[in-house]
Structures are given as C-alpha cells and as structure tokens.
Amino acid sequence: MNIGEAASESGVPAKTIRYYESIGLIPPAIRAENGYRNYSVFDIQTLKFIQHARRLGFSVKDVGGLLELWRDKSRTSADVKALALKHISDVEKRIAELQSIRMTLIDLTDRCHGDDRPDCPILEDLAAGPDG
Amino acid sequence: MNIGEAASESGVPAKTIRYYESIGLIPPAIRAENGYRNYSVFDIQTLKFIQHARRLGFSVKDVGGLLELWRDKSRTSADVKALALKHISDVEKRIAELQSIRMTLIDLTDRCHGDDRPDCPILEDLAAGPDG
DNA sequence: ATATAAGCTTCCAGTCACTGGAAGGTCAAG
DNA sequence: CTTGACCTTCCAGTGACTGGAAGCTTATAT
The missing domain is CATH 1.20.5 (Single alpha-helices involved in coiled-coils or other helix-helix interfaces)
Incomplete structure (x- = not known):
C-alpha cells in the first residue's frame, strides 16, 4: 500500500507519516522497486494507534513510550x-x-x-x- | 533603565523583550552611548500590558491589536x-x-x-x- | 591597577509537531 | 503522448520563545 492510501486508511496525512518516520517514531518503511514507501495492514494499525493517542493529547514523545509499551508483551x-x-x-x-x-x-x-x-x-x- | 532592570520591573525576560522588539511588537528601544537599550517608565507600562495580556492567553498577534487599541484614543x-x-x-x-x-x-x-x-x-x- | 564577574550586544540554533512548497521522478488514463 | 495524480527529497516557515556562543562594557573586589 502506497503512502497516500496508508494516509487515508489511517487518518494520518502522508506528510505527517514521513515526518514520523524522520523522527524515528515509526521505523523506516520498506520501499518498492520504484522507491515508493510500502505499508502493511500492521503499519496502518500502528498509525491509527498513534493518531488516537495524539488526539488524546499525548505528546509525540509520550506516544513513542506508549508504542513501546504496546509492542512489549512483558510490560505491566x-x-x-x-x-x-x-x-x-x-x-x-x-x-x-x-x-x-x-x-x-x-x-x-x-x-x-x-x-x-x-x-x-x-x-x-x-x-x-x-x-x- | 537597562534591559535587565526593565525585565525585572516588567516581569518580561530580557531575552523576550529583545524578541518582541525583533518582531515589531514594541518599537526599537532608544540606545545609550554604549549601545545598551534604554527603557522609560512608559516602556515598562507597555511591557506589563503585554505580559498581562499574554497571561490571559492572547496570542502575540492579538496583543499587537490590543496595544494599538490601547494607544488609539479614538477607538471604541x-x-x-x-x-x-x-x-x-x-x-x-x-x-x-x-x-x-x-x-x-x-x-x-x-x-x-x-x-x-x-x-x-x-x-x-x-x-x-x-x-x- | 588588575582580575573577575556580571551585564550588555548580535546572531544562530533548537524547541514542538507539523505544514507548505519547490524540483523532479513515476504511473495510469485518455 | 500528454496530462494529471501520485511519489520522492529537501528546505523553510509556523508560534513564542529559549539557550548558547563570541565579544564588548561596566561594576566590584583585591
């Protein structure tokens, strides 16, 4: 899935997705042969998670922490x-x-x-x- | 009065006073022979006005508008x-x-x-x- | 008199979370 | 074959400061 579709699926603007990648909030997207970023359904899940947390006013830094906790099955x-x-x-x-x-x-x-x-x-x- | 004293009198940090001057919110301060900025009691009044309006959450742009209205005796x-x-x-x-x-x-x-x-x-x- | 510290100057960079735009490559439709 | 919609990168701007470097001036302490 291209960045545009990922944007409309997740609700996070394409520009903002690239920005999140640039600051390391999300890992660098896998690229297609033409250099386009490619997103999976799981990536969309992550973007939605970020979007919801941001809407609740968590800072991007806090969202980073929440993402870690989300991915860490051993956290309490x-x-x-x-x-x-x-x-x-x-x-x-x-x-x-x-x-x-x-x-x-x-x-x-x-x-x-x-x-x-x-x-x-x-x-x-x-x-x-x-x-x- | 030097910028430091103006800062402690008005409650606006020296750095912020220079910033307000740089964006044109306040007119350029008169300079002493050594190049230091010189502030009058009236300037302090203006800085206090700005400080109070900012504390009430007015944007710097809005404060600019309020300052104009404050100085304009013909406004309603x-x-x-x-x-x-x-x-x-x-x-x-x-x-x-x-x-x-x-x-x-x-x-x-x-x-x-x-x-x-x-x-x-x-x-x-x-x-x-x-x-x- | 001299050393030092405080205070002033300018300018550049960083903050936060994007957002806009330019310059250029790619792709699908008519 | 051209138009337009995508995509790419990079640079700049937002708002309202804030921090810091490099360098001048002034005040204080010895």
Whole structure:
C-alpha cells in the first residue's frame, strides 16, 4: 500500500507519516522497486494507534513510550496506567488554568459596556495588572 | 533603565523583550552611548500590558491589536470587547476539548487494573480507536 | 591597577509537531 | 503522448520563545 492510501486508511496525512518516520517514531518503511514507501495492514494499525493517542493529547514523545509499551508483551499494565494518570493530571492542570483565564476575561468583558465610547475596563485592567 | 532592570520591573525576560522588539511588537528601544537599550517608565507600562495580556492567553498577534487599541484614543470600547469575546469563545472551545479528552482518559484508566499483569484496556482502546 | 564577574550586544540554533512548497521522478488514463 | 495524480527529497516557515556562543562594557573586589 502506497503512502497516500496508508494516509487515508489511517487518518494520518502522508506528510505527517514521513515526518514520523524522520523522527524515528515509526521505523523506516520498506520501499518498492520504484522507491515508493510500502505499508502493511500492521503499519496502518500502528498509525491509527498513534493518531488516537495524539488526539488524546499525548505528546509525540509520550506516544513513542506508549508504542513501546504496546509492542512489549512483558510490560505491566501499571506502566501504562502511570503514564496515562500523569497525562490526566496535566490535562486537569491545563483545564484549571483555562478556566481561571476564562473567569477573568468574562469579568473584564462584563464590565466593558462595548459601545462607541472609548473608555474600556479591559484595556485599563490589562495596563494595571491582575490586582489593580 | 537597562534591559535587565526593565525585565525585572516588567516581569518580561530580557531575552523576550529583545524578541518582541525583533518582531515589531514594541518599537526599537532608544540606545545609550554604549549601545545598551534604554527603557522609560512608559516602556515598562507597555511591557506589563503585554505580559498581562499574554497571561490571559492572547496570542502575540492579538496583543499587537490590543496595544494599538490601547494607544488609539479614538477607538471604541466595542472594538476591544469584540476581540475579548472572540478570545473567550476560543478558550471555551479549548476547555471543552480538554474536558472531553479528560473523560476519555479517566474511562480508560478506570478500566485498567494497573498491576503487574500485561493486559491493559488503555493500549487496547488506543489500538482499536474511540469507537471500538 | 588588575582580575573577575556580571551585564550588555548580535546572531544562530533548537524547541514542538507539523505544514507548505519547490524540483523532479513515476504511473495510469485518455 | 500528454496530462494529471501520485511519489520522492529537501528546505523553510509556523508560534513564542529559549539557550548558547563570541565579544564588548561596566561594576566590584583585591
């Protein structure tokens, strides 16, 4: 299967597949006589795995770790769970940050009348800072 | 005031101040005889404004827009509010995405016993995909 | 006076995870 | 036989910095 078909099968763009190969996330593809990359059904499985993990916000480096764990039949489920729990805590931290940002922005916009007058608490508060 | 003092006064690292100058977010600093950049109290104000807006997640490009609005005495508060409301909606979208990711991860980890056995629903689901 | 350390300058490279595009080879259809 | 859709490689750009090298200036300590 050529890279284009592999891309549409897996959902990972051809460009990105080559990129994953270049950084060593996936092994170099076997080449056909014309130099084209050739992908097996197993390769597609791997690409789908990567795609799903990336959609869940795992970094490419983390995905590399997950792939190793996936291929390693002797690893324990505790290893995998630890990585996932760490990632949950990162996600929760980011959510909390964004929620705090959201509250501040809502407060600012609520106090801005948003008409054709020039005075605007949003700019005033950005100049004065969070406590002023 | 040298760039180091400007950095500690404003909270923006010296390196970042130079970077902001290089991309045109702030005008080129006036130089002393020895070539060192010289900052006024007003410049510090601007840097603080930038810092606060960045902390609220505005992109550097958006901060550029906010700075223009800040300096433009003839602008209306509606202009500013529109930019802020758009940003709130972006933040909310991102929060929703992260919450969905979080739920999926929690579901996965809940179903993974996380002991020394090798079978792990996290890896299985990453391989099978979100619906399988 | 001198040594040293801190602070400033510029410029280049690296980060992360791609993405776009140019230049050129290959292949299938009309 | 030509067009267009593939494929190849390599280089550059994104966003927002950050690190580091090489070299100048200034402040401090002896």
